Amino acid sequence: MSENQDNMSPQELADFLLNKVRLLCRENQHEQALEVVEQAIKHAPNPTQACLIKGQILFGLHLFDDAIEAADKALELGDDAEVLKLKGNVLATKGDLKEAMETFNKLEEIAPDDADTYFLKGSIFAEMENVEKALENLDLATEIKPDMGHAWYNKGMILFNVERYGAAIKALDSAIDHMEDATEPIFIKGLAHRRLGQSKDALECFLTAAEMWEVRALVSRSQDAYLDALNAIENALEVDVTNVDLWRKRGKLLYRLGHKEEAKSILTNAAELCVQEDNIADALATYDLILELEPDNEEAQKAREEIGNIA
Template structure:
């Protein structure tokens, strides 16, 4: 949550500003703005009035006015930590994240024990992909306010994004001590349980979240994924349909629905869902990538290859797409072109065991014994689990009597 904190500034205890503050607290933003602006006509340099006007203007989504007011207030009183905090929150809201960080940093320099500033700074760092740094900010907030439910809540979501589900579960449980009915916490807790493969428990929490907030598309999506993992496909599809009813532009739901439909032999509907996903996000590499997977399952390798090329044109750095392209080229018998794909992957990341494995497959199909064994030796050192696949892979069948192959693929004792 990113509310401005109008009550952190020392307001005069009576009169027009007090009435404006009361109106703001009641959610009567237009009244608050009118009263505070009237006061500013007589007292144009009053910081409290400028802040109150800016908070009300922000709530009314008049962002240009709010920006101008905060800019003026920070010019008149550059050492006012609350002004810098609220300015930073507004800048975050309109997507100017780097500027927002600068003002929150100033706020913390001036008021180092202001927990809300740490929380909001953490939120911005998380948006910028600096999730570990965000976690440190939430911990700083909790050090100053150990019962800050918002910090536990945001920390839980950050931990979910990092795949640290046990820790996320703990954070959401602590957040819910303050508000056990909060639907966003219930959803986050469900997501953590799902990440721990406790899908039946997760669905019970999603049910509770939906019961309290039945218009949140992401809650239905998460529950739908849970049902799919439990092989409750009709329930999963119903939730995905509800997700898309609430938010027709929910790209992940369209992709999940396409895969589910294809797995249930509803191929035309699956491709239609991917067409919809392409319309929602025409620059996204995901729809053509998923379309390629569906074509590959149908044995339409040339069409699959064309879709992978399209996906790579949208995201040239996607190593997993490049790997899939190499696999399709192998199946088409274009071994040199396939090898070039795997070589390109290893130029980006030498520790990509699938690329080494697939190089081994290419060399095996070319009858190059030493090159094959060399690649498999690298695979064994990077991901020994792939050697189980190698034992069963028909590409290596001709090597089954080779002592080096036998040594590489011999099951390791526990």
């Protein structure tokens, strides 16, 4: 221990060590972080915070029983809202819904004005398929914290699953207003509009979600994001199957996902259909896309030149 650390009070030393733990976690050095957090627990006059951080690290590492043990050690010193949230979430992740609910009931006793209390209870009731109790608790969460986007989203999902599509759309609109990444609620909103036969609104949602997922895929190179974008476009095609632009988007996404032959076949067929229908502008745009994806595609180049001469 350094001379500066020798001069620290026990609380100052514990705070210093916890700051080091946070830095190690940001650098994904979790094993070393666990070693340091043990030192913080040893030195802290009240180790509740250190035990909480230890439990959070263990939870992130999927060491659920160890995370619960850390939470229980903190709770021996007295009930703490954040520790109860951690323990309940670990139990819920393990599938122990009954114990998770008991933990969140205790949380409600000490934190009745905390929106998280009712969000967490609502989530457990949803897992238990108790729709009315789930909605009741999510309503309480959003009454306390109207900008709690993920509570609105969960409410929208529950309403969608019980086929209350109009109410689901209203909840999802609130989720979209208050979530930093609203791609998923926009997509689900599209599904709800489609179930109600509101094709124009559904199409707008699917296109917006697809564009957002594609941007994420381009930035992160995530195959999952490309798959989500493709799913949104395929849902859009169910609404408007003759939309050539949608077929172009589908072909492009398939190509990005590595399904190159299927993509080229879709795009070529779309271009040829456009020619048959005297839709020369869309035919040219489709061959332009093929050439954007494959600049050396001689067949596409030749077809485009022939269509260009016709035009």
